[in-house]
Amino acid sequence: MNNKNTKEIIFEQVDKCYGKNYVIKDFNLQIKDGERIILLGPSGCGKSTTLRIIAGLEDINSGNLYMSGKRVNDVPCGERNVAMVFQNYALYPHMTVAQNITYGLKAHKIEKGEIKKRLDEALEMLDLVEYAQRTPKQLSGGQRQRVALARAVVKRSPYFLLDEPLSNLDAQLRLHARKELVKIHERYHQTLVYVTHDQIEAMTVGHRIALLNKGELQMIDHPSVIYNRPANIFTAKFIGSPSMNIVDAKYGSGKLWIGKQSVHIPEIWCKQILCAETENLLLGIRPEHLIFSDKQEQDTLCATVKYVEDYGNRYGVYLEVEGIELIALCEDMVPQCGKNVYINLNPEKIHLFKKENGKSIGYPKEIPMLMSIHMNEVNVNKKEK
Numbered sequence: 001m002n003n004k005n006t007k008e009i010i011f012e013q014v015d016k017c018y019g020k021n022y023v024i025k026d027f028n029l030q031i032k033d034g035e036r037i038i039l040l041g042p043s044g045c046g047k048s049t050t051l052r053i054i055a056g057l058e059d060i061n062s063g064n065l066y067m068s069g070k071r072v073n074d075v076p077c078g079e080r081n082v083a084m085v086f087q088n089y090a091l092y093p094h095m096t097v098a099q100n101i102t103y104g105l106k107a108h109k110i111e112k113g114e115i116k117k118r119l120d121e122a123l124e125m126l127d128l129v130e131y132a133q134r135t136p137k138q139l140s141g142g143q144r145q146r147v148a149l150a151r152a153v154v155k156r157s158p159y160f161l162l163d164e165p166l167s168n169l170d171a172q173l174r175l176h177a178r179k180e181l182v183k184i185h186e187r188y189h190q191t192l193v194y195v196t197h198d199q200i201e202a203m204t205v206g207h208r209i210a211l212l213n214k215g216e217l218q219m220i221d222h223p224s225v226i227y228n229r230p231a232n233i234f235t236a237k238f239i240g241s242p243s244m245n246i247v248d249a250k251y252g253s254g255k256l257w258i259g260k261q262s263v264h265i266p267e268i269w270c271k272q273i274l275c276a277e278t279e280n281l282l283l284g285i286r287p288e289h290l291i292f293s294d295k296q297e298q299d300t301l302c303a304t305v306k307y308v309e310d311y312g313n314r315y316g317v318y319l320e321v322e323g324i325e326l327i328a329l330c331e332d333m334v335p336q337c338g339k340n341v342y343i344n345l346n347p348e349k350i351h352l353f354k355k356e357n358g359k360s361i362g363y364p365k366e367i368p369m370l371m372s373i374h375m376n377e378v379n380v381n382k383k384e385k
């Protein structure tokens with residue numbers, strides 16, 4: 001198994017059930033040393049349970065869990081050396097901020113000077129110096145959340161586990177807090193596992209996103225790959241807002257047919273991916289990749305505008321093509337309800353899935369993916385490199 005000096009976490013064929021109900025089933029996941037991994041998925045998909053299994057707060061029914069190369073199935077929570085931040089912060093109401101932050105260190109008999117050093121550093125880093133002597137009820141939600149983060153940071157644990165730590169904050173504080181969190185991680189390089197159902201948080205904090213549905217891993221990859229190359233319909237629809245449009249389509253003679261209308265598809269798709277005529281396809285196209293056109297051309301689709309939503313900075317336009325509803329995003333022109341419009345599909349931005357199992361049929365190599373991975377590159381094993 002892996003090196004004990006790394007901070008890897010490995011789930012190997014893990015099952016967890018409550019009674020007869022499986023929460024996660026045959027779960028395999030390898031979290032790298034120093035990685036920020038996001039567990040994302042709809043409510044009840046098993047995110048918190050997965051995190052609690054790592055923390056040792058839940059037993060597993062079968063399979064193995066390894067941390068730092070050691071099988072930890074039977075290692076109790078207190079011996080796993082994890083720092084955890086919960087959604088409700090779980091602060092002690094009768095203790096001051098400073099006492100809350102240092103309580104765990106005192107319990108572990110860390111030397112006084114070292115406790116003070118870590119406390120001062122955490123107060124400074126999380127902008128809490130002036131609140132050190134207040135109790136939690138004298139703090140705002142954002143300040144409490146920072147205390148919970150500080151308490152986890154001072155532990156200097158190799159594993160940092162966070163269960164929706166920002167969900168009680170308003171939008172602006174969330175943004176600020178997630179930047180702080182990334183900064184903390186870049187300073188200490190813990191292996192960070194973060195549960196959220198917020199896509200933006202997942203995309204911005206994670207080196208990789210593990211997307212779960214009903215206890216099964218749907219896809220794990222860099223945020224850009226998840227967005228631009230979804231492995232299946234579930235991933236395609238879950239990531240992105242408004243959701244990706246998915247419509248029945250057929251391929252034949254170099255064209256993609258949606259009902260009686262058709263569009264040409266670039267030759268590389270035909271050669272590399274769509275080798276034979278394929279009846280049972282699902283075409284995916286994101287709302288931002290439906291482009292309005294003012295005239296009918298060879299490859300435009302004719303659609304009727306059904307409804308328009310104003311989002312302030314752009315419009316969501318609900319369209320009907322061949323009896324199928326699509327949603328498009330547009331920034332400038334506001335099509336009127338009831339009018340017919342022409343739309344183009346950006347051929348570099350289409351996704352095709354097999355209808356029988358919802359899996360992607362793949363992408364031609366030449367089609368570029370707008371990669372932002374370099375911004376979010378996994379910066380692991382820094383010291384060893």
Ligand SMILES: Nc1ncnc2c1ncn2[C@@H]1O[C@H](COP(=O)(O)OP(=O)(O)OP(=O)(O)O)[C@@H](O)[C@H]1O
Pocket residue numbers: 018023041042043044045046047048049050197
């Ligand atoms: N102690 C328990 N006993 C029985 N069922 C449980 C228990 N804890 C969780 N579950 C069930 O396990 C499933 C997964 O729960 P979990 O909390 O892991 O989901 P989640 O993805 O974190 O959801 P949310 O985003 O709503 O917090 C749910 O169906 C839940 O009802």
